[in-house]
Amino acid sequence: MIPALLLIGIGWQRRLPVPIPLFLLWPVAFLAVLATGAVQLTRRLNRPAAETPLLPAPLEALFQLSGLRLDVRTHDGTGVLVWFL
């Protein structure tokens, strides 16, 4: 699932994780997928033998980021939180 929000918290006690609205980038991602799909489809039509995936791996990875969480807390109270929601 494509992530809608990215929470980033860095520093002491990570008191205020900053939400970054990734859903605002959804139209851009949609256009990127359309453009990439069109290019790959053209490649397939021109070279039928070539096995090119419709969605390249990096773009596919972008869609699978939802749920990824990295939570680090050090003993002195600082830490890092990166959470794709």
Place this chain on the structure above:
Amino acid sequence: MPAEDLYILETETSSKEPPMSAERRQVLEMLAQGKITPEDADRLLDKLDAGAPPAPDAAATGLKMIREVTGSGDRAPANPKFLRVQVDSSDGDKVNIRVPLALVRTGVKLSAMMPKDASETLSEKGIDLSNLSSLKGEELIEALRDLTVDVNSSDGDKVRIFCE
């Protein structure tokens, strides 16, 4: 008690006694299919004989009891979604990482895009990632499903890797 004996015993007694309960039938079926050991079945049947009150959903009760006896409730779920990595160091640092398995699957494809230098360096160290890209996604998930790594070092560090 051997599985065959249990089954025979059950079919013999069932002709004299009231019809076999759903839980009892389920236990015997699982025993016949080899999903539980005869010892587990023995214990389950003993529990049933001890007179557990009949539940409205007999199948659910039977399954719950089977999980209790076999301990299968602690196993990884049938369809794990995340790979969890937990590190508790002795000096108080904690790392908690949750990676979607779908991302792991895609990451395997990305390994094919690794720079040539990096691949060569890895192969010099004896690590060959070339076969990873030929691995099908479902095979990887299947392999990861039962993965559990528990490391407890002598100085108190704990590392736990599992799927959930």
